[in-house]
Amino acid sequence: MSGADDLLFDPSLIPASCSESLGSDLELRPLRASDGDRGHLELLTVLTVAPKLSSQSYADTFNHLRSCPNTYFTIVIIVSCGSIIIERKFVRSSGLVGHIEDIAVSKSMQGRKLGLKIINTLEEVGRGQGVYKIILDCSKENIPFYEKCGFKHKEYEMVRYIEAAPSGSSKPSSPAKL
């Protein structure tokens, strides 16, 4: 697979102005199916644990994201990447919320405005999809970076990690009602 066939989403959804703001040596594009072999997971280790996946697992994950129309938009600029996931709500007249996730710039390229350009581009992609707001979680240390990108602090993040169920245990029964 090559060309536009192996891209996560239609590249025309990235406004030309976003690519033009980069130097001519830097390509901004949707994630490619073959990016697993080009260091995508190594790049994500600046962010969190991102162990190597088999080619099959990377392809399965990529194909799963691509099979959800208008939902997953992961962009790449050489050694940096980021995603916006579009969520349809019942509130706000079935409004759309953009969730920015997994912003990573490789250590050697940090401080060269690539993070800012990734965020600006994801914002434009979200705007093009019709989101009414964009939200993200970040560490306290990264608050100044996101403020420079035009975000402001609101609310708090909560998390609960789910341990894998011991093998052989039965699945919890589904609730009868909401």
Ligand SMILES: CC(C)(COP(=O)(O)OP(=O)(O)OC[C@H]1O[C@@H](n2cnc3c(N)ncnc32)[C@H](O)[C@@H]1OP(=O)(O)O)[C@@H](O)C(=O)NCCC(=O)NCCS
């Ligand atoms: C955070 C990260 C994405 C920033 O990307 P970057 O390309 O290095 O940042 P940029 O060069 O685009 O910075 C844009 C502005 O934010 C500032 N900035 C960036 N990171 C900052 C930080 N941690 N604290 C204070 N200011 C910061 C820059 O100085 C720059 O300011 P300026 O316009 O006044 O010069 C990058 O450092 C990274 O990948 N870190 C590791 C992974 C991570 O923490 N990801 C975010 C998960 S929420």
